[in-house]
Amino acid sequence: MITTKKLTAKQKIIHYFEGAGLDYYYWDKAFNMHFGYYRRGMNPFNLPKLLNQMNEEVLQRLYLEQYVDPTVLDLGCGLGASSRYMAKANQEAQFSGFTITPWQVDFGNQLIKEEGLAERVNLYESDFANLPLGDNSAEAAFALESACYAKGNDKLEFAQELYRVLKPGGRFVLTDGFRKHNNPLPSWLDKVYRKNMDCWALTDLADINLFIAVLKKIGFRNIKVEDASWRVAPSFAHIPFVTLRFWWDMWKKGTIGKLDQERKNNALAPALGMIMGMSRKHFSYYIISGEK
Ligand SMILES: C[S@@+](CC[C@H](N)C(=O)[O-])C[C@H]1O[C@@H](n2cnc3c(N)ncnc32)[C@H](O)[C@@H]1O
Incomplete structure (x- = not known):
């Protein structure tokens, strides 16, 4: 068994996503590894619809219609579920996904092939802070719940790398959980936060004020910050049921005692995330967009 204490932050992330990756199937059969977006009139019980609505919200904010055959970057792409969704909705764009987890590249590209999208969607192994791309190479980029890493x-x-690879005028959209200010958390909440970070192999969520200041300083324009905490709440409400389904399955298979730490952490982290989500004074979920 690997002891994660000696791993670097990056190795921990890879180790976590390699260990717990397939369990995201309990959250979504298409492997959307983010929260959902609720709009009035939607069925809040339909989790796959909520998850794809988040993809749709991001897509709409990229304004891809203004380009001919745009190149779109999916930074921290997981198994490429967002790119797969967007490639079906926009038949002209080319999507390149980047993740540091090698297993996600292999399995994600297999899913892309199975859906007949391999000509327009490809996943690559790369750090999103050091992309194998020239300056000014993409019309648009998005990062769904990955910039937190x-x-x-x-x-x-x-943020600097995002700016470098976007063409002038190129748009970005980012969705994530953020800390609202860098004041110390009450000690009970700090424990929940630290445990949540540990379970998801995270080091620290971004502080919204620091992050926006950085975006502005680098040169991004027309930055829009939307608090989507209530929009994602209905998908948060699915967490206890998904978690119960996971444990029930593990119990039926007799594997509870044999689960490695990453899989146990992945089942615990969303519940801790729910507690953090209720502490609106300290945490919020934002959709941030802007252009170079
Ligand atoms: C919670 S998943 C989100 C995946 C995907 N965006 C989605 O919504 O389905 C976070 C992703 O970020 C990736 N990631 C973390 N750190 C990264 C880095 N430094 N460079 C590239 N990808 C990274 C992980 O490998 C994982 O694929």
């Missing part, structure tokens, strides 16, 4: 609480390196 970038270094520091201002995510400076991630």
Whole structure:
């Protein structure tokens, strides 16, 4: 068994997503590894619809219609579920996904092939803070619940790389959980937060004020910050049921005692995330968009 204590932050992330990756199937059969977005009139019990609505919200904010055959980057792409969704909705764009987890590249590209999208969607192994791309190479980029894995609480390196690879005028959209200010948390909440970070192999969520200041300083324009905490709440409400289904399945298979730590953590983290989500004074979920 690997002891994660000696691993670097990056190795921990890879170890976590390699260990717990397939369990995201309990959250979504298409492997959307993010929260959902609720609009009035939607059925809040239909989790796959909520998850794809988040993809749709991001897609709409990218304004891809203004380009001919745009190149779109999916930074921290997981198994490429968002790119697969968007490639079906927009038949002209080319999507390149980047993840540091090698297993996600292999399995994600297999899913892309099975859906007949391999000509327009490809996943690559790369750090999103050091992309194998030239300056000004993409019309648009998005990062769904992945920028949180970038270094520091201002995510400076991630933001700089995003700016470098976007063409002038190119748009970005990012969705994530953020800390609202960098004041110390009450000790009970700090424990929940630290445990949640540990379970999801995170170091620190971005601080919203520091992150926006960094975006502005780098040169991004027309930055829009939307608090989507209530929009994602209906998908949060699915967490206890998904978690119960996971444990029930593990119990039926007789594997509870044999689960490795990553899989146990992955089942615990969303519940801790729910507690953090209720503490609106300290945490919020934002959709941030802007252009170079
Ligand atoms: C919670 S998952 C989100 C996946 C995907 N965006 C989605 O919504 O389905 C976070 C993703 O970020 C990736 N990631 C974390 N750190 C990264 C880094 N430094 N460079 C590239 N990808 C990274 C992980 O490998 C994982 O694929």
